[in-house]
Amino acid sequence: MTRRLAAVLAAAACAGTLATSTAQAAAVPPEAPDHGRAGAPHQRRAGVDFTGIVALGNCSGSLVRGPRSRDTDAALVLTNGHCLESGMPAPGRVIVDRASSRTFTLLDRTGGSDLGTLRATRIEYATMTDTDVTVYRLDATYAAIRRRYGVSALRLSTARPHDGTEIRVVSGYWRKIYGCRIDATVYRLREAGWTWRDSLRYTPRCETVHGTSGSPVIDVRTRQVVGVNNTGNDDGERCTLDNPCEVDRGGRITVRRGVHYGQQTYLLARCLGEGGDVVLRGTCALPKP
Known part of the structure; x- marks a missing residue:
């Protein structure tokens, strides 16, 4: 990896x-x-x-939003499951709704300058089973980040x-x-x-x-x-x-x-519900805890 x-x-x-x-x-x-x-x-x-791109201490990531997201929702950051601060999840393990205070450096569009620091409040979802993904929820909304830094999130297809x-x-x-x-x-x-x-x-x-x-x-x-x-x-x-x-x-x-x-x-995009929650029930095909 x-x-x-x-x-x-x-x-x-x-x-x-x-x-x-x-x-x-x-x-x-x-x-x-x-x-x-x-x-x-x-x-x-x-x-x-580099619009919407962030740097972690040991990995890369991005500010993302799903198809149902609103500007008033808490923003999400996407990276790998194996980039978790607690270490790589074991095969078969799925982590949901765990507290986190991880920080991310938000880059400007050229990648040449740092705009500021974003901070997580929790791990929304993380796994290395079937896929390799972590989604962090931040303490700021999409609208607040755009007002402060002039940066919009990337859309998940x-x-x-x-x-x-x-x-x-x-x-x-x-x-x-x-x-x-x-x-x-x-x-x-x-x-x-x-x-x-x-x-x-x-x-x-x-x-x-x-x-x-x-x-x-x-x-x-x-x-x-x-x-x-x-x-x-x-x-x-x-x-x-x-x-x-x-x-x-x-x-x-x-x-x-x-x-x-x-x-x-x-699959992640299809499982993101209102408010940016990862909704694992129903038709969501992501691995479940």
């Missing part, structure tokens, strides 16, 4: 790994020029920048993204935007003890690195969030930690070294 920044920092003290990761993050692929520079030509054309969709993976931690397409939808993605359903495999240009976990995957055409970035195969190992493997409907396993993945978020 590309959250593994803590491990990277520890290794950096001895072997300079952090410098390597920083250099990787600064090397922007040709398909996605540096959107940290205001006015970059591709930025204007694609319409995707309720539709499945199609293979071939042009996307941007926007990292608040590294302040970098990766540009590529959805290569394919993977039936099952397995990493250590966790299994995720219908994962998004990226084309090679999205070479996400440590610290990009939790970044929103944004559909360039609609500018809506269709996924959340969560992992990549580092070493070519088979189904181990930091080395996810693909499993097809027949149980056949495929390993793709250097390939990166995200988790779809349309």
Whole structure:
């Protein structure tokens, strides 16, 4: 899982790994020029920048809202389940309505400046089962954040993204935007003890690195969030930690070294009710406690 920044920092003290990761993050692929520079030509054309993007201490995230949200609702922040401050949830575990005071750094549209600090009041929902997601509820409304910072939240799409969709993976931690397409939808993605359903495999240009976990995957055409970035195969190992493997409907396993993945978020969007609550009853297909 590309959250593994803590491990990277520890290794950096001895072997300079952090410098390597920083250099990787600064090397922007040709398909996605540096959107940290205001006015970059591709930025204007694609319409995707750092608006609504936040940085965590060890991950990335985004300010999001569902299809039924109102400006007066408490705002939500989306990141990965494995980015929880309490550690990675065990397989099968679902966390709901737990108090939290976690803080997030809100970026300006260029990614070059910090606008301020947002604070959570609770974990609305978190799991690493079937998907890899955490939703935090903040102590400020969407309207209050827009008044104070001039920032609107990103919309969560309720539709499945199609293979071939042009996307941007926007990292608040590294302040970098990766540009590529959805290569394919993977039936099952397995990493250590966790299994995720219908994962998004990226084309090679999205070479996400440590610290990009939790970044929103944004559909360039609609500018809506269709996924959340969560992992990549580092070493070519088979189904181990930091080395996810693909499993097809027949149980056949495929390993793709250097390939990166995200988790779809349309199920989350469909489960967000009035007030931004994650409503797990009824037709909601998210894992339940």
